[in-house]
Amino acid sequence: MKHQLQVNGRAHRVEAEAGKPLLWVLREDLGLTGTKFGCGAAQCGACTVHVEGAATRSCVMPVQAVAGKRITTIEGLSNDRSHALQQAWIKDQVPQCGYCQSGMLMAAAALLAEHPKPTDAQIDAAITNLCRCGTYPRVRAAIHAAAAIGVRS
Structure with missing residues (x-):
């Protein structure tokens, strides 16, 4: 088909x-x-x-x-890592093993599209992705950093 x-x-x-x-x-x-x-x-x-x-x-x-x-x-x-989230992920050294990161970034991008300045509670509710390395505090910090820069659609 x-x-x-x-x-x-x-x-x-x-x-x-x-x-x-x-x-x-x-x-x-x-x-x-x-x-x-x-x-x-x-x-x-x-x-x-x-x-x-x-x-x-x-x-x-x-x-x-x-x-x-x-x-x-x-x-x-983005094809050149210019998206605000990708920049924040790099700056805040979010990944350890990195396996879950593409899914985390996509969940974070959807969150920021809906809530450009999310609260910690909104981040916690939206980021339900599992990370075996436990980088959740860095994920939250990077989302806040990207929100401060502003995310383009």
């Missing part, structure tokens, strides 16, 4: 079963490997992308459900 996808501002036509998770379409069919597989049950958040601007766990999202919708992956956040 063929699906029309709008990923990172580009139109793509992919052939995949209707129920194939978006994560695997992104990684296997489009070669966008920044989105990671973690748990496969929408619990860890490593696979977070934006669908129509909303943080979405791509490991359980069937490709048919996103056909024709605007999808943004970590590669689409």
Whole structure:
């Protein structure tokens, strides 16, 4: 079955079963490997992308459900690390192992789009991604730093 996808501002036509998770379409069919597989049950958040601007766990999202919708992956956040969140992540040395970070960044970007100056409570409610390294205090600090700079859409 063929699906029309709008990923990172580009139109793509992919052939995949209707129920194939978006994560695997992104990684296997489009070669966008920044989105990671973690748990496969929408619990860890490593696979977070934006669908129509909303943080979405791509490991359980069937490709048919996103056909024709605007999808943004970590590669689409910025291609040169110029996004305020990416700059804050680097400055505050957020990652340790880094595996969860693309999903964390995407969740944080969706949060800042909705709440440009989030409170700690809003950050805690929005960032449900799991990080085995426990970098949550640095994640929170980086989100506040990016909010102070201002985030472009």
